[in-house]
Amino acid sequence: LVDGEPVAGGLVDFGLYVFHNARELLERGAGPYLYLPKLESxxxxxxxxxxxxxxxxxxxLDRGTVRATVLIETLPAAFEMDEILYELREHSAGLNCGRWDYIFSYIKRLRGHPDRILPDRALVTMTVPFMRAYSLLLIQTCHQRGAHAMGGMAAQIPVRGDEAANDAAFAKVREDKDREVADGHDGTWVAHPGLVETALAAFDARMPEPNQIDQKREDVLVTADQMxxxxxxxxxxxGLRTNINVGVRYIESWLRxxxxxxxxxxxxxxxxxEISRAQVWQWIRSSRGVLGDGRPVEFDLVRSLIAEEMLKIRDEAGEEVxxxxxxxxxxxxxxxxTENDTFEEFLTLPAYEVLEQP
Known part of the structure; x- marks a missing residue:
């Protein structure tokens, strides 16, 4: 609350941050550089x-001191990338592919369309057509406007004690970053500092200059249908078990x-x-929510698998933990x-209610 009135937390955070840090950052040769997530318009x-x-x-402060990179991680925003860059033209540092939230937004916004059912989450990679179209369109849009196009986050992390699994994780990140820099991205994300060197090596090998904005990607032709x-x-x-297991484990971690x-x-x-719970919600309610063996994804099946996955989690975590x-x-x-017919915009909203319980 500000003067007794509710205020958006993002605006409060920005105000406090820029008030206390902008001049110090400028004196250090940097500046108030921000990410803007979840925009839809x-x-x-x-x-x-x-x-x-x-x-x-x-x-x-001079106009244009603040710089912001917008995460294009919602389906509506992907159709307004030019407009978003225009609105922030004096303060834009570029656009970023927020791949995981984008998949969630795709499910959320198209959840009632029977022909928009995604398969197992592990199969929805950056190389499937709708994700590739989104990524290439972002690069083209940014570079035609003289803005940076940032790649997405590879979710793999180093695996201790398992050399084969560790090598596989690094290989997946290397492949992901090779694709991004070849497509024209100017930078990227990783999920763990141990993978920064791998990402840098991929970009340094193909991008000796600070960016690739000169690559306008005029060859890219993306239609709305492709998106x-x-x-x-x-x-x-x-895949259903993975969604349940990951969803429960993450929510438990978030609550802590x-x-x-x-x-x-x-x-x-x-x-x-969000992808995990949204897919389960959609599969339950879709005529196409059918497993490969012919069983429909129904409440009873989901409940039984949740019970089984909870036993696995207990065994893996140990009784004390x-x-x-x-x-x-x-x-x-x-x-x-997953059972509530009203689809929650974000799982953190009811999760906050759990935190507020005595």
Missing amino acids: HLEARLWNDAFVLAQQRLG LVAPEGPITES GQGAAPIHNLMEDAATA YAAGRYGEASELFVAL
């Missing part, structure tokens, strides 16, 4: 631009105050947990999120 970008202008005026087509692939019991959690050798965050954790609450919340 150029109108939100316009609001942020107004906030940047106001803050700069009040603090006596929306669902990839082919099966829905399997293994951890925003990112290493699970099954991947760095999971709220976005990947399990008892000290919040696995029961996480399981109950996952059940509620």
Whole structure:
């Protein structure tokens, strides 16, 4: 609350950050550089631009001092990339492929369309047509406007004590970054500092200059249909179990105050947990939500698999860790999120209610 009135947390955070840090950052040769997540419209970008202008005026900073990279991680925003860059033109550092949230947004926004059912989460990679179209369009849009195009986060993390699994993780990151830099991205993300060198090596090998903005990618022709087509692939019991297991484990971690959690050798965050619960929600309600063996994904099946996965989690965690954790609450919340016909915009909204319980 500010003067007794509710205020958006993002605006409060920005105001405090720029007030206390902008001049110090400038003196250090940097500046107030920000990420703007979850935007769905150029109108939100316009609001942020107004906030940047106001803050700069009040603090006596030159116009354009604040710079922001917008995460294009929602389906609506992917159709307004030009407009978002225009609204932030004096303050834009570029656009970023927020791949995991983008998949979640695809499911969320198209959940009622029977022809937009995604297969197992592991099959929805950056090389499937709708994800590739989104990535290439972002590069083209940015470079034609003279802005940086940032790649997405590889979720793999180093695997200690298993050389083969560790080598496989590094190989996947290397392949991912080779593809990004070859396509024209100017930079990228990794999920663990141990993989920075691998990402840098890929970009240094193909991008000797600071960026590739000169590559306008005029050869890219992306249609609206290509941005929306669902990839082919099966829905399997293994994929359903993975969604349940990862969803419950992440929610439990979040309830304990951890925003990112290493699970099954991947760095999971709220976005990947959102994919997990959203897929289960959609599969239950779709005529195409059928496993490869012919069984429909129904409430009873999901409940039985949740019970089995909870036993696995208990065995893997150990009795002491399990008892000290919040696995029961996480399981109950996952059940509620998938069984409630009203689709929650974000799983963290009801999760906050759990935290507020005495």
